[in-house]
Amino acid sequence: MTTSEQPTVVSASGKVLVAGGYLVLDRKYDGIVIGISARFYTVIFSGKNGKFSVYSPQFDDGQWDYQVNLKSLGGEEGFSCELESTNPERRNSFVEIAINYSLSIISRRKDEQFKEIVAKGLEIYIVGDNDFYSQREQLRKKNLPLTSSSLKSLEPFCKVHCTLKKVNKTGLGSSAALITSLVSALFVHFGVVSNQTNDNDRKLIHNVAQFCHCLAQGKVGSGFDVSAAIWGSHIYKRFSPNILENVMNQNVDISILNNLIDPASSKWDNQVTKFSLPHGFKLVLADVDAGSNTPSMVGKVLKWHKDNIDRANTLWDTLASHNTIISNNLRRLNKNHEQDKELYINAIKICESVKASEWALLTEQNPNNNNVALFSATFTTFQRIRELLREMTELSQVPIEPPKQTKLLDACNEIPGTIMAGIPGAGGYDAIFCIGIGNSFSSQIEKLWNSWEEMSVGPLLSRESSKGYMIEQINNIPGLSKSLNV
Missing domain, CATH: 3.30.70.890 (GHMP kinase, C-terminal domain)
Incomplete structure (x- = not known):
């Protein structure tokens, strides 16, 4: 794709839980979560053919195309959205759930503008830094030793030469960073969120991303990985699981979900305490x-x-x-x-x-x-x-x-x-x-x-990063435009 349009670009960080493994599942205990420099990037261009096309160019099978069907809920309730895949045999539940529910929630906040943007369609690109995936095979093919200098010689967002199901992950929170970057990029693209320093905006994206991630995984997890993708390094106390347990199904009432993810909702009892490694660490x-x-x-x-x-x-x-x-x-x-x-x-x-x-x-x-x-x-x-x-x-x-x-x-x-x-x-x-x-x-x-x-x-090349999710400029990220072929 070649375009002069400036896309929406949002990134979200990976994580390392250095203390609190298993304990972080229980609200009684805290976990020390370190945000890292490895990030997932979602890049969104306005479409032209009315379709929603999602690309993960690092994978052999990294393309999914959808038709978006909107159903009005009446008044100011917005729309319920349904993604219809053009190839039902190849599904990506993480992407579908994130887009589906994000659009439904966004529609209540951006009614007329929302319909115009959806009618044109979107082209969405999602890529992750190399550290999220094992590069051992890449280095072996190039006859390079397993060292930091060898990893630095690889091009950014390099292809993994396999399908999404077969990729060897390194455990840095790729699914949480992916969903958080995709959800936040949609909210930014539709104009619901414009300022990454606004605490309410950050909480809104957190709540939506937690719901989407849990639904995609089929269970209510501890949530520290999504929390790290939003806030970077911090001391984390999980939210009460019952907040999401009653909405863990694909047919959840959108009005209930809208109230649930509201950043002003007192139901969300997760705690994020500011933290970073000391100077020189x-x-x-x-x-x-x-x-x-x-x-x-x-x-x-x-x-x-x-x-x-x-x-x-x-x-x-x-x-x-x-x-x-x-x-x-x-x-x-x-x-x-x-x-x-x-x-x-x-x-x-x-x-x-x-x-x-x-x-x-x-x-x-x-x-x-x-x-x-x-x-x-x-x-x-x-x-x-x-x-x-x-x-x-x-x-x-x-x-x-x-x-x-x-x-x-x-x-x-x-x-x-x-x-x-x-x-x-x-x-x-x-x-x-x-x-x-x-x-x-x-x-x-x-x-x-x-x-x-x-x-x-x-x-791995990652180091600590306390930035959490960020609104980016495509030309400021080395290798990003090239990896998308835009």
Whole structure:
């Protein structure tokens, strides 16, 4: 497609849950969610043939065409929308649900303008940064080693050379980022949302994206991945599942849904507490080529919890208290940096070339710099969290931190400057994260990963990003226009 029209472009971030795996399913507990620089982008052009065409050019089968049928609900109630696929054998429920319900909700807010835009149709492009998908096969075909420099040499939004169903994901929240970028792009394109700093607009998109994501997945999840796509890094407390449980069907009454997703609705009790990694802290991620079935793991852990309620609650309460210590320490370090930058930077210089297991001694040697003590306490507390997760692994017989991963994480902790090394989210074999300080921390960690022989550990390029969803300009995103062939 060639056009001079300026499209609507909205992006949403991926996520890493560094503390609160499993616990985040329960409103009693918090999770520490880190937004990352890997993002999904939705680009919308006005159409010409009255159809809604959706393209995911990274996939071999990445095109879906629809006719939109509108049914007036009368008065100011807007329309109910039905997407009729031109190829019913090839369906994309995530895309269909997001478009269908977004349009129905938008129609109530933009009546006449809405009908005109729908009548022309839309051309929608959706692409994700390379980190969302394993690039191992790409690198193998190019005879390139599994390193950061090799990944940087790949073109942005590169093709994965397979179908959507067969793609190997890296577990960074691709479906949540996709749905959030698509929903928010539709709301921006139709003029319902125009300012990404408006809190009510952000809540509206959050509520719609949560509903669409849960409906597409067929269950009400914890929602931290959609929350990260909207707000970036934060401390997350989930919404009560019963908010959405009664609307988890394709025939939901649009009037009920409109009231439910209203940002002023008091029903939404999710909590987002502002958070970011302290100054000088670096997040690095790796894709581990072993693989876990996360839904299966979650189901088994929840069954164990139900069957052993007292022991499980005691373990989860202990885990939660240590997670809170971590988040409080990190927020305290952020404040300390604001109040005395020189003292804070000095603490990094003291600790960056020393293994964290030896920071307790440095704390004694530097009694006037409480940042050193906070670094050490954070490392020690996270080690305790890992012990508790290994205990949960043993009790539930679910590989949350399996022995092979324990060995790798322990080796990461031997790298000077490493403060936390763990398995994100539900755990298992899929990925690891490390957080540390110092100029050489990232390169030393990658050197260890490259030399690791027990499992194939592939670095990812993503770093922390607290931006959440963003309204973008297509020419400001390297490689985006080229990837869409526009």
